[in-house]
Amino acid sequence: MIRVELTDTAFDGAAALARLALLRGGAVASFTGIARDDGGVTAIELEHYPAMTKASLDALVKEAVTRWSLLGCILIHRVGVVAIGEAIVLVGTAASHRAEALEACAYLIDRLKTDAPFWKKEHRIDGSALWVEAKASDDLRAGKWANPD
Amino acid sequence: MIRVELTDTAFDGAAALARLALLRGGAVASFTGIARDDGGVTAIELEHYPAMTKASLDALVKEAVTRWSLLGCILIHRVGVVAIGEAIVLVGTAASHRAEALEACAYLIDRLKTDAPFWKKEHRIDGSALWVEAKASDDLRAGKWANPD
Amino acid sequence: MRLVYFARVREAIGVGGEDRALPETVLTVADCLDWLVGENANYAAAFADRDKLRFALDQQMVREGTALEGATELAIFPPVTGG
């Protein structure tokens, strides 16, 4: 069961994950990225590259499913304006054992942060809006997945 | 918000995780271990050491919260008979950033597998019941957390 | 060639996309940037810090040195910040 979805409205992560638990695997791992107010942020807006985004996420999921022989995988990402406290992204993985589920989940969130064409703009209380800067640490984390361990 | 719980009935993992998402952190990671039928298994029974179990889980959670400065942590583990398909354990972690949440979650499930006094007995279709053998790979995984990286 | 821009680059140039007939001499992504900068001041500002630019050719991430060859769409954007 593979589900890759872009959505411009809040999604029910719990329901999505519940389906992974039905795949008779022994392990389900998940990561939820939440819009966070680190001081003065009212909302986070996600711009993306429609013709490429879904394809890039599909490719990452396909890679993870193969490399960690996943029974199921979910990747839901918001586009447009996300209110503080709402989920921006959900990654869910199901496998027979925990190592595969945990590693594939970390792989997907690390890689999508450096490979999927999204850009975050922080809307602030004072009415300003700033593009979020990519973090070098994200490139580092993505890099460590380069050669299959 | 820290919640460590032993329960002899099925629990609602989704509701537990939803509370972690309210802690204004940017990242929530989770792991669910599910009773799996790898051929002829009808149920899995968990024996545990009541006087020690909760204390050992509390200690692991305390260590994870400190080491990865978690905003919240959940650890729910079943005791008694668990039907195939039901969750045996849920680990949930909330932090400002994904690295802390993901690593703390993997730490907790790896360490509880070698440190928490539970023993699994597989009940099989033919009426037999076999104690599950501990896996050397579990000791290996737990070992890698020894020195804080 | 269809050129598409996103985020800070789109804002600096002022449009999200445009179609351009590229001269024969423009062979790589880098050549294309140089040619555009020569065309219009806005591009100079948008492409000022090339370390802070990423590229996709027909929706595949590529480096600056990649040849355009038969590609139909070149996207130019800042490092991605999704997730």
Place this chain on the structure above:
Amino acid sequence: MRLVYFARVREAIGVGGEDRALPETVLTVADCLDWLVGENANYAAAFADRDKLRFALDQQMVREGTALEGATELAIFPPVTGG
């Protein structure tokens, strides 16, 4: 000393726990195992493979060589298989 057993060890011995007055000479967990084995054949079977035994003294995981000292409860069990 309160002795408690679990899983395969409990089944091999036949009881989940018992109270025993340990002789002065029993100083460590290992001594205790040796003494019990001397007492009753069931213990010999239960403790046959010491690599497959784990111990907790007053609910703290310990090794075979750990001194009993003032501890009140010694748990003897197979490697844990939770999670």
